[in-house]
Amino acid sequence: MTSIIVVDFGMGNLRSVAKAFEHVAPKATVRISGDASDIRSADRVVLPGQGAIGGYVKALHDTDLEPAVLEAASSKPFLGICLGQQVLYESSDEHGEDGDSVKTLGLFKGQVKHFTHVSSDPQAMIDPLTGHQYSIPHMGWNQVKQTVDHPMWQGIADMARFYFVHSYCVQSELDEDVAGVTKYGVEFTSATARDNIFAVQFHPEKSQHDGLKLLENFVNWKI
Amino acid sequence: MGLAKRIIPCLDVRDGRVVKGVQFVDIRDAGDPVEVAARYDEQGADEITFLDITASSDNRDTILHVVEEVASTVFIPLTVGGGIRVLDDVRRMLNAGADKVGINTAAVFNPEFVKEASDHFGSQAIVVSIDARQVETGDNPRWEIFTHGGRKATGLDALQWAKKMADYGAGEILLTSMDRDGTRDGFDLALTRAVCDTVDIPVIASGGVGNLDHLVAGVSEGHADAVLAASIFHFGDYTVQQAKQRMQDAGIEVRITE
Numbered sequence: 212m213t214s215i216i217v218v219d220f221g222m223g224n225l226r227s228v229a230k231a232f233e234h235v236a237p238k239a240t241v242r243i244s245g246d247a248s249d250i251r252s253a254d255r256v257v258l259p260g261q262g263a264i265g266g267y268v269k270a271l272h273d274t275d276l277e278p279a280v281l282e283a284a285s286s287k288p289f290l291g292i293c294l295g296q297q298v299l300y301e302s303s304d305e306h307g308e309d310g311d312s313v314k315t316l317g318l319f320k321g322q323v324k325h326f327t328h329v330s331s332d333p334q335a336m337i338d339p340l341t342g343h344q345y346s347i348p349h350m351g352w353n354q355v356k357q358t359v360d361h362p363m364w365q366g367i368a369d370m371a372r373f374y375f376v377h378s379y380c381v382q383s384e385l386d387e388d389v390a391g392v393t394k395y396g397v398e399f400t401s402a403t404a405r406d407n408i409f410a411v412q413f414h415p416e417k418s419q420h421d422g423l424k425l426l427e428n429f430v431n432w433k434i
Numbered sequence: 435m436g437l438a439k440r441i442i443p444c445l446d447v448r449d450g451r452v453v454k455g456v457q458f459v460d461i462r463d464a465g466d467p468v469e470v471a472a473r474y475d476e477q478g479a480d481e482i483t484f485l486d487i488t489a490s491s492d493n494r495d496t497i498l499h500v501v502e503e504v505a506s507t508v509f510i511p512l513t514v515g516g517g518i519r520v521l522d523d524v525r526r527m528l529n530a531g532a533d534k535v536g537i538n539t540a541a542v543f544n545p546e547f548v549k550e551a552s553d554h555f556g557s558q559a560i561v562v563s564i565d566a567r568q569v570e571t572g573d574n575p576r577w578e579i580f581t582h583g584g585r586k587a588t589g590l591d592a593l594q595w596a597k598k599m600a601d602y603g604a605g606e607i608l609l610t611s612m613d614r615d616g617t618r619d620g621f622d623l624a625l626t627r628a629v630c631d632t633v634d635i636p637v638i639a640s641g642g643v644g645n646l647d648h649l650v651a652g653v654s655e656g657h658a659d660a661v662l663a664a665s666i667f668h669f670g671d672y673t674v675q676q677a678k679q680r681m682q683d684a685g686i687e688v689r690i691t692e
Contacts, residue, residue: 224531224559226531227505227531227533230506230531231509234509262555262556263556341630341631341657343630343657345437347635348605348606348635348636349437350605350636351437351438351439351659351660354436372689374510376511376558394436395436395437416509417511417533418509419475419509422509423509
């Protein structure tokens with residue numbers, strides 16, 4: 212049976228991700244690990260993450276897990292969640308500890324931007340119902356428009372709702388990397404896919420049936 | 435099409451049981467928290483909030499076991515509040531499986547705690563609970579922050595306080611009108627709207643829900659991002675599905691589940 216490693220470098224609570232996998236794949240071996248050799252030997256790798264991306268990138272770097280994560284991202288089923296999606300792009304305009312934008316892994320072309328910096332139109336983030344800015348973080352259940360057929364979407368309806376919580380969002384440069392889009396004032400890449408990589412901004416582990424279905428699809432995904 | 439307004443059932447938990455009282459008196463038993471949470475999850479609740487009102491420190495860990503058990507079977511966001519005072523309290527709740535932790539009294543006495551907690555665990559994990567009462571009516575209404583279940587005034591202006599908590603890194607505000615809590619007269623819509631229009635972070639309206647139209651009004655008139663209710667769900671008056679249907683009929687975007 213397949214083995215899944217949830218990559219742990221001390222950033223955030225990974226228990227719910229592991230619990231959700233145990234729930235959908237009781238026969239799989241699911242482990243939370245911050246050990247490079249575990250990542251290298253696992254069949255499937257999950258890169259979760261919450262919080263600020265500056266600290267996230269630094270922790271990934273400081274723990275020496277970056278090479279193992281990059282190897283996994285080029286060789287086996289790889290699922291990024293939340294910051295685990297954002298970090299795959301080139302840079303984030305979320306300020307790092309030095310006040311500059313944060314350089315990220317650069318596996319996909321595009322930037323991570325604050326919701327209010329995506330559009331030059333100041334009206335874009337105004338909620339027509341209230342006349343005020345849409346609340347940030349983008350928190351709650353929003354729809355994902357599936358832009359490609361993908362084994363990860365199997366059994367999940369187009370425009371299904373998933374649970375989001377984030378203030379920065381991915382703006383992909385290449386349409387071919389996009390597997391799903393979501394609108395919150397502005398449109399952003401809520402799902403990214405290429406070869407063995409699938410990455411989502413939302414939290415499948417907190418998205419009830421459809422989220423669990425996505426995780427189940429990941430367990431069964433043959434690349 | 436877009437982000438759904440959320441419906442959040444709230445479970446007041448004391449010594450490991452769900453209880454419901456009117457303004458913290460006349461407490462009635464409303465069941466086992468794990469079973470109640472599972473029922474709301476099936477009904478399509480968008481999140482579940484636990485408010486631990488356990489008085490005795492001997493039983494402080496019961497809520498951790500409740501959260502652990504719920505988090506193993508219910509895969510929607512869970513918030514836990516009540517008695518959160520230091521970073522280690524936040525850590526223990528998150529490790530037990532909570533996604534967000536509500537900070538209430540500790541924020542009033544030590545606002546820096548909100549900053550520390552959000553720096554440490556991320557804003558997405560920190561909900562600041564605000565208990566407010568109206569202190570001036572008329573053309574320039576004012577609300578103040580109250581502690582001790584709404585009995586003690588602090589002198590803090592509710593709108594300024596909400597703004598400060600957002601600046602300090604709160605990811606969300608749980609706003610309770612202590613004038614309305616337990617009355618079933620509906621939200622304090624003026625308060626809700628004033629806070630929602632003051633801060634950019636999401637606001638959950640709470641306190642006073644007695645029927646489904648109150649939930650609708652919280653969003654359409656109060657501008658709330660989410661609405662929280664307890665007793666209308668606990669005693670079977672309405673299901674979460676019925677609440678969502680009513681909101682959808684009123685033109686509000688909600689997550690409808692099968």
